[in-house]
Amino acid sequence: MSIPNIITLGRIMLVPIIVWAIVSSQMEVAFGVFLIAGISDAVDGFLAKRFNMASELGALLDPLADKALLVSIYMALGIWGAIPRWIVILVVSRDIMIVAAVIVSWLFDKPVAMKPLMVSKLNTAAQVAFAALVLAALAFGFRPEPYDIILMGLVTVFTLTSVSLYLVEWLRHMSTIEAK
Numbered sequence: 001m002s003i004p005n006i007i008t009l010g011r012i013m014l015v016p017i018i019v020w021a022i023v024s025s026q027m028e029v030a031f032g033v034f035l036i037a038g039i040s041d042a043v044d045g046f047l048a049k050r051f052n053m054a055s056e057l058g059a060l061l062d063p064l065a066d067k068a069l070l071v072s073i074y075m076a077l078g079i080w081g082a083i084p085r086w087i088v089i090l091v092v093s094r095d096i097m098i099v100a101a102v103i104v105s106w107l108f109d110k111p112v113a114m115k116p117l118m119v120s121k122l123n124t125a126a127q128v129a130f131a132a133l134v135l136a137a138l139a140f141g142f143r144p145e146p147y148d149i150i151l152m153g154l155v156t157v158f159t160l161t162s163v164s165l166y167l168v169e170w171l172r173h174m175s176t177i178e179a180k
Contacts, residue, residue: 003044004055005057005058008041015037018073019075023076030135031135034069034073070128075092077134094162098166117162
């Protein structure tokens with residue numbers, strides 16, 4: 001268990017605190033904990049690369065922590081009414097589709113290698129920026145227009161593009177299965 005992995009596990013443990021803060025209307029707390037989670041993501045990535053502490057466990061835990069954080073925040077903000085529910089459905093559905101594709105490929109004994117696409121990295125950045133802007137606006141009482149609309153548009157485009165590209169790659173990968 002390396003230091004980056006411990007930091008990543010800590011980030012996963014911050015998820016229920018952020019969700020609690022959002023549903024309890026403690027937006028300053030939610031924003032502050034979200035910032036801590038973001039800083040911890042940067043720190044664990046830096047340590048893993050700089051000090052050669054990268055591991056298979058970390059390669060699995062880090063995206064899991066990111067997804068747990070983002071999906072939970074989007075769902076909580078959607079339920080709270082701070083963001084449109086359609087964007088929540090879009091973001092969550094993309095992740096469910098990707099996980100389902102991976103599971104199906106395992107069931108067919110044809111595991112697919114998961115390597116993040118550049119558009120997926122842009123998607124994560126847009127999702128984080130949008131969530132941070134909404135949380136900051138709620139915490140500090142400012143109007144986020146027009147930046148919220150711009151970021152929501154970027155999240156939409158990147159989410160649809162990334163799920164489409166992953167689906168094409170997955171279909172290409174799965175098409176090599178021989179009929180029995």
